[in-house]
Structure formats: C-alpha cells, structure tokens
Amino acid sequence: MQQITRLDLADAKILLDGARAKADEIGVPMCIAIVDESGNLIAFERMNGGKVxxxxxxxxxxxxxxxxxxxxHEYGEVSQPGKPAYGINSAIGGRLMVVxxxxxxxxxxxxxGGIGVSSGTPAQDREVAQAGIDHFVAETRG
Amino acid sequence: MQQITRLDLADAKILLDGARAKADEIGVPMCIAIVDESGNLIAFERMNGGKVxxxxxxxxxxxxxxxxxxxxHEYGEVSQPGKPAYGINSAIGGRLMVVxxxxxxxxxxxxxGGIGVSSGTPAQDREVAQAGIDHFVAETRG
Amino acid sequence: MQQITRLDLADAKILLDGARAKADEIGVPMCIAIVDESGNLIAFERMNGGKVxxxxxxxxxxxxxxxxxxxxHEYGEVSQPGKPAYGINSAIGGRLMVVxxxxxxxxxxxxxGGIGVSSGTPAQDREVAQAGIDHFVAETRG
Amino acid sequence: MQQITRLDLADAKILLDGARAKADEIGVPMCIAIVDESGNLIAFERMNGGKVxxxxxxxxxxxxxxxxxxxxHEYGEVSQPGKPAYGINSAIGGRLMVVxxxxxxxxxxxxxGGIGVSSGTPAQDREVAQAGIDHFVAETRG
Structure with a gap:
C-alpha cells in the first residue's frame, strides 16, 4: 500500500483565494481550477468575465x-520544434497543456495537487497561479 | 439583439453554499456544479469524500x-423504454444526463443557470440541488 | 490535507494473480484491470484469447x-428502467459501467482501488474479480 | 487469408520485465505498455511514482x-515544422504519439507488437523501451 497526501477542499479554497486576489489586482478575470494529486477536480471558479x-x-x-x-510552462520549453517533447501538446486528447x-x-x-489558471496571457495566468500557491504556503506553513 | 440574464460568480457561491449545507446535514459529501444559462461552468466543489x-x-x-x-429527473421519466425521449441519455457524448x-x-x-449534484442517491442529489436553489431564492428575493 | 491509502504495484499484481487463477480455472481468458482509488490504471493484463x-x-x-x-453490478440493479439511476450507463462518455x-x-x-474484469458473462466477470479480491485479502491480512 | 504472428501475454511480461529493470536501474518510475500488432493493449504497469x-x-x-x-521518435523527426508529416501528432484524437x-x-x-514508455524524459523513455526489447530478444532468440 502507498500513503498519499492530498489537498482537501479547504486547501483548494485557500489556493483559489490567493489566485483570485492576484487576478483582481492585475484586473484580469480568470478561470481558476484546483485538482488533487491524481488530477481530479476539487474546486473551480470562473470569475465574471472569465473566458468560456x-x-x-x-x-x-x-x-x-x-x-x-x-x-x-516547462512543457512549453521542451516541446518547441526540435526539442525532445515536440508534439506532446496533443496527447491525452489534447488535455496535456504546454502553455x-x-x-x-x-x-x-x-x-x-495542481492549480491551473486561464483567461489572460500565459504570463498573467502563470503569475496568478503562483499567487495561489504563495498564499497557500503562507497560510499553511504554521 | 437579445438581452440575457445570467448567474454571476457571487450567485454561484450562494447556490453552492445552500447545497453544501444540505449535503452536510444529510451526511453525504457531494460534487456540486454551477453553470450559467449557456451551460458553461461557473463554480464547482468536490466535498471531501465526494466521488471521483x-x-x-x-x-x-x-x-x-x-x-x-x-x-x-424529468428527462428520466420521458426517456424510459417506449417513451418519446428513449435513448436521449447517450446524446452529446453522454453529457445529457437523465438521472x-x-x-x-x-x-x-x-x-x-443550472445546478448539478452527484455522489448520493439520485433522490439525495436532487434534494441537495433543490436546497441550493431554495437558499439562492431566499438570499436574492430582496 | 487528506491522507489517502492506495494500492501499489505489488498489490495490483496480487489482485491480478488471484483473478487470473480463477479465469484459468473456469476456462475463460479475461481482460483484468487494476486501478488506484482515484480510478487511474495501475496494471492490466489481457490473457491470450481475451476480447479486444x-x-x-x-x-x-x-x-x-x-x-x-x-x-x-449494483449500478446494474439501480439503473434498470423505472429505477432511480436509469440512464447512468452512458455517463462520463460511457465510462460508467453498470455491468x-x-x-x-x-x-x-x-x-x-478497483478491479475490473471482462470477456466472459457478467457473472463470470464478477466471479473472477471477486477471486482477485479474495486472494488479495488472503495474502495481505497478515 | 493472412497468417499473423503476435505477442502473447507471456511475451508481454518479458518485455515488461526488461523495461522495468532498466527503469529501476536509472531510478525513474515508469508507465510501461505492451500492445499487440493491432495496437490493442496486452499488458500495462504503472510503477509506484509513475505519472498519472x-x-x-x-x-x-x-x-x-x-x-x-x-x-x-521517428515521427518526431518527420513531423517538425516544414517536414512532410507536420501536424500528425494530433491525429486519431491525439493518440498518434511523436515523442x-x-x-x-x-x-x-x-x-x-509495440512497447510504449512514459514518465521520464523522452530519451529515458526510449532507453527503457529499448531495454524491454533487448531483454525480449535475448530471452526468445533461443
């Protein structure tokens, strides 16, 4: 047997809070998703104006x-033309994201777990996702 | 042109709150989804123990x-064998739910918009979805 | 955070062994799948003659x-015509199995985790899946 | 009529053994899949820590x-921008892998048949897949 540690719903909401606050700060309404360590969705928000x-x-x-x-974004780097993971972006029915x-x-x-953000530029999405993690670390480090 | 009235994220959270409270009350951890009038996801929560x-x-x-x-559940009735909507459950790649x-x-x-609940029996799921709507109506009726 | 217990690969092989032995005993070559508690595949075997x-x-x-x-098979019972979960079989792109x-x-x-068996009658499939679990329980009960 | 020669389950396990041994040697837990000459799965293992x-x-x-x-990896070469198979990676719903x-x-x-390995770098995946084949050749050449 393996023992696994996984985000719970309360953790997911902390991640959402941190990401949403940054999205508000930069003025870009975002879609924000939190999944567990197996990739299954725990929580999601589409802010007003977030893209369908x-x-x-x-x-x-x-x-x-x-x-x-x-x-x-690391997949984005290694999947450029000529790079080893070129073409990986269409794997798993297109679910494997390299942006x-x-x-x-x-x-x-x-x-x-994982956090995914979309609606802004990839740089904005990444900044907002990181803000979710930073807030989570700050709130849970004790 | 058409003018559309649509749930916003704040509305979605009220719906989530009402549903979650009922799920807690009956002791069944649920997955709860809120979509807008176009069927696009606004908010989602999988309570701890909700089914994958x-x-x-x-x-x-x-x-x-x-x-x-x-x-x-109305689709459930009209999609029974011999009824007019028989077989509709597999439409849209299986997305059309009759439960x-x-x-x-x-x-x-x-x-x-719409609310969808799953993890309990269909009767429990329906009760929890209705509780979300009841709470929304109570909070927003002025 | 949640703490989760999950099958590992060694556990999955014990489940496979128990199921395969029963399949050999009844003379029906089977496909046997073992997943973790989140539904992700850990191990799979298609015995010679198992159905594509x-x-x-x-x-x-x-x-x-x-x-x-x-x-x-419990889903099979509650998803019969007129029962509450009628039509659930086509959910999740048809992945939700009621057989x-x-x-x-x-x-x-x-x-x-979970074990899934297919190639025989549903009764045979169920017998072989149960044999996998029985073997697993016997081997791991200490 | 055609006569087809195809891997059986025992062959598949030899391929798995060779690949798993190399994965252990390089310290990268892998997902390893063996299919028959028609592309249908015969055997699969996700080693503890292999990616979902x-x-x-x-x-x-x-x-x-x-x-x-x-x-x-040959598809990777011919599917680069400007090359004849450019864009082939998204074929078959994204199943056609060029990595x-x-x-x-x-x-x-x-x-x-075929062997597919994933969880490491593409070079590691290829090395582990080749180790599966080398082991199979050594075991079966008689």
Whole structure:
C-alpha cells in the first residue's frame, strides 16, 4: 500500500483565494481550477468575465501540472520544434497543456495537487497561479 | 439583439453554499456544479469524500438542466423504454444526463443557470440541488 | 490535507494473480484491470484469447468501481428502467459501467482501488474479480 | 487469408520485465505498455511514482509504434515544422504519439507488437523501451 497526501477542499479554497486576489489586482478575470494529486477536480471558479474556452483550459492545466508533476510552462520549453517533447501538446486528447498557467502544488516534497489558471496571457495566468500557491504556503506553513 | 440574464460568480457561491449545507446535514459529501444559462461552468466543489466519477456527472447534470431548461429527473421519466425521449441519455457524448440531481436555476421566468449534484442517491442529489436553489431564492428575493 | 491509502504495484499484481487463477480455472481468458482509488490504471493484463473490446470495458469497470466506491453490478440493479439511476450507463462518455465485473478494493473500510474484469458473462466477470479480491485479502491480512 | 504472428501475454511480461529493470536501474518510475500488432493493449504497469498523465501516453506510444510500424521518435523527426508529416501528432484524437518512447516489437522482420514508455524524459523513455526489447530478444532468440 502507498500513503498519499492530498489537498482537501479547504486547501483548494485557500489556493483559489490567493489566485483570485492576484487576478483582481492585475484586473484580469480568470478561470481558476484546483485538482488533487491524481488530477481530479476539487474546486473551480470562473470569475465574471472569465473566458468560456478557459474553463476547460484551466482544468486541463491543473490536471497536467498535478498528473505530470511539472509546471505547464516547462512543457512549453521542451516541446518547441526540435526539442525532445515536440508534439506532446496533443496527447491525452489534447488535455496535456504546454502553455503556462499550470503549477503543481507541493508539500513536504510531494505533489499534493495542481492549480491551473486561464483567461489572460500565459504570463498573467502563470503569475496568478503562483499567487495561489504563495498564499497557500503562507497560510499553511504554521 | 437579445438581452440575457445570467448567474454571476457571487450567485454561484450562494447556490453552492445552500447545497453544501444540505449535503452536510444529510451526511453525504457531494460534487456540486454551477453553470450559467449557456451551460458553461461557473463554480464547482468536490466535498471531501465526494466521488471521483461524480465530478463529471455533476457538471453534466448542471449543463443538461441549464442547456435544456429542464430538470434532469424529468428527462428520466420521458426517456424510459417506449417513451418519446428513449435513448436521449447517450446524446452529446453522454453529457445529457437523465438521472435526478440537475435543476435549472430560474429568475423572472427565465433560466439563468443550472445546478448539478452527484455522489448520493439520485433522490439525495436532487434534494441537495433543490436546497441550493431554495437558499439562492431566499438570499436574492430582496 | 487528506491522507489517502492506495494500492501499489505489488498489490495490483496480487489482485491480478488471484483473478487470473480463477479465469484459468473456469476456462475463460479475461481482460483484468487494476486501478488506484482515484480510478487511474495501475496494471492490466489481457490473457491470450481475451476480447479486444473487453480491454476498455475492464479498465472502465475498475474505474467505475473505485471512483464511485460501488460494485458495477449494483449500478446494474439501480439503473434498470423505472429505477432511480436509469440512464447512468452512458455517463462520463460511457465510462460508467453498470455491468457486473467491477468491484472496489477495500482496506480498513476505505476504498483503496478497483478491479475490473471482462470477456466472459457478467457473472463470470464478477466471479473472477471477486477471486482477485479474495486472494488479495488472503495474502495481505497478515 | 493472412497468417499473423503476435505477442502473447507471456511475451508481454518479458518485455515488461526488461523495461522495468532498466527503469529501476536509472531510478525513474515508469508507465510501461505492451500492445499487440493491432495496437490493442496486452499488458500495462504503472510503477509506484509513475505519472498519472503517462498512463495514457505510454499506451498511445505503444499503439502508435505497433500500428504505424514505426518508432515514435521517428515521427518526431518527420513531423517538425516544414517536414512532410507536420501536424500528425494530433491525429486519431491525439493518440498518434511523436515523442520518443514508443517502439515496434519485431520478429522475423514482422511487427508483432509495440512497447510504449512514459514518465521520464523522452530519451529515458526510449532507453527503457529499448531495454524491454533487448531483454525480449535475448530471452526468445533461443
């Protein structure tokens, strides 16, 4: 048997709060998704004005980051033409996201979940996702 | 041109609150999804212990209720063998849900969104979805 | 944070061994799938002569049993015409299986994974899945 | 009529053994999939710590290699921008994998199956897949 640590709903809401606050600060309404360490959705918000297309994209960024234990922007780098993971972006029915905005959530060196953000530029999405994690770390570090 | 009235994120959270309170009361951790009148996801929560399979089912119940402007249990009735909508359950790649737990959210006689609940029995799911709507009506009726 | 107990690969092989032995005994080559508690595949075998169509069916039976924390044949009962969960079989893109042969794997009252079997009759599939669990319980009870 | 030579389950386990041993040696827990010459799954293992996203990717690498009778990294080369197979990576609903780690299994100059590996870098995945084939050749050459 394996023992796994996983985000619960209260944790997910802390991540949402941190991301939403940053999205408000930069003035970009976002879709924000939180998944567990297996990539299954725990919580989601589409802020007023968030993009319809970003609903799925945010969920899939979170899924990719948690399931692959890797930030989606890192996949963006290694999947450029000529790079080793070129073409990976269409894997898993297109769910594997290589655009920035998906980050694994890590606790005690284990991936416990993922956050995915979409509706802004990839840089904005990534900034907002990171803000969610920063807030989570600040709130839970004791 | 058409003018559309639609749930916003604050409304969605009121619906979530009402549903979650009922789920806590009956002791069944639920997946709860809120969509807008176009069927697109606004907010989602999987309570601790909610079923993984119910993640998609809750979202699709809400999508069906809002998009078809009809409670999912009503589809259950008309899709029985020999009835006019028999077989509709596999439509839209299986997204059209005919199991109870999806309800349209109505304001001023217009469908403004939908709520979908899954993880319990269909009767429990429906009760929890209705509690979300009841709470929303109570909070917003002025 | 939540603490989760999950099958590991060694556990999955014990489940496979028990199921395969029963399949050999009854003379029906089977597809056998083992998933973790989140429904993600850990191990799979298609015995020589196992059905091609049963590859996906076995995986989806295991997914359903683990994700919904329920034997698939129980879904078969409650999804008959006129019953509350009628029409659930096409949910999740058809992945939600209501045919016997999928069982949750339980340890210390928690679902830690699922086993799905397909290629025989549903009764045979269920018997083989149960044999996997019986073997697992016997091997791990200490 | 055609006579087809195809991997059986015992062959698949030899391929798994060879790949798993190499994965252990390089310290990267992998998802390993073995398919027959028609691309249908025979056996699969997700080693403890293998990535959730790699479950599907490993299966699809094996499917591509067997079905197209070609190593997936070769598709990576010919699908670069400006090359003849550009865009092929999204074919078949994204199942056609162009990232290294999928290899056809060949016997007497015929493709008899495929092996797909995922969770490491594409170079690691390819190395582990090749180790599976090397072990199979060593064990079966008689």
């Amino acid at each position: 297309t970003s609903t799925t994209i945010a969920i899939d960024k979170a899924y990719t980051a948690a399931g692959a234990k890797r930030a989606t 920035g905005g998906g980050l694994p959530v890590i606790a005690d060196e284990a991936v416990v | 399979t119910s993640t998609t089912i809750a979202i699709d119940k809400a999508y069906t209720a809002a998009g078809a402007k009809r409670a999912t 109870g737990g999806g309800l349209p959210v109505i304001a001023d006689e217009a469908v403004v | 169509t049963s590859t996906t069916i076995a995986i989806d039976k295991a997914y359903t049993a683990a994700g919904a924390k329920r034997a698939t 016997g042969g999928g069982l949750p794997v339980i340890a210390d009252e928690a679902v830690v | 996203t790699s479950t599907t990717i490993a299966i699809d690498k094996a499917y591509t290699a067997a079905g197209a009778k070609r190593a997936t 290294g780690g999928g290899l056809p299994v060949i016997a007497d100059e015929a493709v008899v």
